[in-house]
Amino acid sequence: MEILIALSIGILTGGGIFLTLKSRIFSVVLGLMMLSYAVNLFLFSMGRLSINKAAILKDGVQNYADPLPQALVLTAIVISFGMTAFLIVLSLRAKKELGSDHIDGQVDTKNGDKN
């Protein structure tokens, strides 16, 4: 399980960074979303990966799962959700005002980059 989680975090982060560095707004938005998924998984695993641990207080139970990372992930999800919504609206406006979906607002040319 550890390897699987570590690999997913790594791949999501790598893909997120790669897409964020692209020059089109849509890829950047996708990249940021992937980065936020990666960080959610990372936060979640910071409570240690464990099986068969109680999540709710109960008499006679000794081992509990750490509840705090779950609360943190929940907050992080909500925030990244709002931010993504805002970013999409902003990119739509940028597309309308700048006439291009390039991150620097450059108008497309014939031999422009095709990223």
Add this chain to the structure above:
Amino acid sequence: MSQLVILPILIPLFSSMLILFAKMLNHKTQQTLSFLALFFLNVVNIMALFAVLKNHTLVYQMGNWIAPYGITFVLDYLSVTMLLVTSILSLGSLWYGVKLKIDGDGVNFHVLFQLLIFGINGAFLTGDVFNLFVFFEVLLLSSYALALHGNGKLRVRFGMHYMVINLVGSTLFLFAVGALYGILGTLNIADMALKVSQLTPDNQGVVASAGLLLLLVFGLKAAMFPLYFWLPGTYANTSAPVAAMFAIMTKIGIYSIIRVHGTIFGDLAGELSYYYIPWILGLGIVTLILSTVGIMSAKNLKTQVAYFVLSSAATLQISIGINSPIALSSTIFYLIQSTFVAAGFFLLSDTLTILRGEYKDYIKSSPIFKKRVYIGSIFFAYAIAITGMPPLSGFLAKSMILYAGLESSHMSLIYSSILITSFFMIISLTRAGSTIFYNVIEDKKHLEKNVTKSTIHPIIYFLITSVLMVLFANYITAFTDKISTQIFDVKGYIQSVLGVSL
């Protein structure tokens, strides 16, 4: 438990809701409510100042949850200073925005303005790293919207850059916080400082790298090299009251470094004690040099002022890098004065843009424009204050930092970088001022645009703070000395937050 600590957060939050509903009435009501909220905020902050002078540290446990488990708000000398700077700054910015009717360009200016203050105040008061992240997001989200306030292609373009880089920064913040929590098992700053002091050697590497990742995030806010490229474009192209308000934004990064790193990796941290200092000193010097290059190459005044904000943040980074109580005291003094002066300078360059019509704020000759002598004199005063020449506050602040630098082992580096860059700053502002105000095209028709006298009042308001900081420098430095003593007393901070005795 005194409720005073939470009030600077609650007032802007509730007033923003009120203002949102007041939209149904009319614009005038929104303005009145916004000013009333800021007035109350100032009163509360002054009350908080007196409370801190009496009790030194006020700790507020949210919902009465005991310290490491609940969220703690801490009001001490440093946070009350930052709160006061924010409320005084926002009063001046809003004043200018309302006078020039910039607040009418978009629907929810006042709501977003109050929410921005809500986020900033929360960031200054919280004693919990994750809560700091949440307040960062609050202030960032309102700042994204405020940066786009009004219209303009450039505003959208640079607003986009600003937002994307800060979203990446937020992700890194979460990675750093997660890694720190994974090792230390707590998010309360005081408790983290305690846990770091008991750290086993095999965990030190992870904590150190997470701490540096956190420094990267705060460095992004404080526009540290190589993460400053978003700043000049965003600041120079947004509307004037927002740009003035953003003068505090880089200082939030500086504050977070002082608060979080200064406490967690402070005296108690054993081998990790102040391990981040060389980074911040080195990167600060690089940022200062590059910002001076930006100041010299700027084609318009607003970009130049944006680079001045960058240079002041860089000077603050250097003076944190000196790492002594005297240096920290002068850091705070420089922080206060540079915020006000930069904000006022933004407003001044905006007024100049209006007066010069099609010539805008480009540093090139224009025909004679209205109020040239009046604005020129204020420009002269601001140039003196921002470059750090006597007799205004910039000089005092810079000489205090240089004095503190005497004890540093990197003295020659600090002295040469600060003094040489100051020299080039003086040259560039001299060039800008003489081109705009003296080298006018006399044979062309005079420019007709004018502004009312009351437009200039907010600009003078910020200039007066600079003068007052010189007149009362003795009292202010006595106060900043208290701040630095308190920051370096990590034990005292832990004791008052956690209620344990070490």
